[in-house]
Amino acid sequence: MFLAHFGVGLGAKAAAPRVSLGTLFVAAQFLDLLWPTLLLLGVESVRIAPGLTPGQPLQFEHYPVSHSLLAVLGWALLLSGGHYAWRRRGGDALVLGAAVLSHWLLDLLVHYPDLPLYPGSSPLLGFAWWSSLPLTLAAEFVLFALGLTFYLGATRARDAAGRWGVVGLVALLVIIQLSNTFGPPPGDVTALAWSAQAQWILVVWAYWLDRHRQVRRDDA
Known part of the structure; x- marks a missing residue:
């Protein structure tokens, strides 16, 4: 997924209005921000196989550090715990x-x-919506639209x-x-x-955009 993850980041602004959109993007897309570095380091692997699935x-092939459930829980604790240690806002840390x-x-x-539960000889999970291009695109765009609506x-x-910054961001993501x-x-x-x-460009864009938008309940 791609758009749907950024939709989560956008929608999370409604739940954590004091957190920058850039930080929310980092959290929602953290696994895929980490993954390419692990590919370059040879820690994880992927194979390019055109036609494997529609689109x-x-x-x-191997990505237990970035995408096993156990590792993801660890990354979630690390990001939320780090934010709490810095900001002392438990609700925001939970959202992250x-x-x-x-x-x-x-x-x-x-x-x-292909998603492992833990590093090593783990069962591999996945519901394979990628086998249907219409279903995949519907999930991506519906979740993104919901997140954008909340944002x-x-x-x-x-x-x-x-x-106009948000218009440009949405257009680029699409x-x-x-x-x-x-x-x-x-x-x-x-x-x-x-x-x-x-993708880090999108994170930087979100930090910049946040400086030019304000939370509605702060209007008063």
Whole structure:
């Protein structure tokens, strides 16, 4: 999944309005922000297999550090605990931890059985929604639209940058989703990993956007 994860980050702003959208994006997409670095280091592996699934040319071979359930629970505790130690806001920390965990749960819906429960000889899980392109796209866009609706309901633009910045962010996310689904597969794993690192641009954009929007309940 791609759009749906960012939809979680957007929607979480309504539950944790004091947390920057950039931080919420980091939490919701943390596993896929970590994964390309682990690919480049040779810790995890993936195979490019065009035609393996409709719109998804990747066979995930080994990714227990970024995507096993046990590791994800550890990452969720690390991010939420770190935020609590810094900000001392338990509710916000819980939202961040839940956002990290949401990534694995959403991946569980779409992945073929390749998600481990723990590193090592673990059962592999996945409900294989990727076998149906209409179902996959419906899940991506519906969850993204829900998250965006919550985000727009919780915030308003301070200025033109806040108004048009969110339009640009949404447009870019949709373009990336469509490109990932209908575009050509990556040339090799290294190219895939470096292109995935570009997601940090979306995180930086979200931090910038947050400076140009404000929480609606703060209007008074």
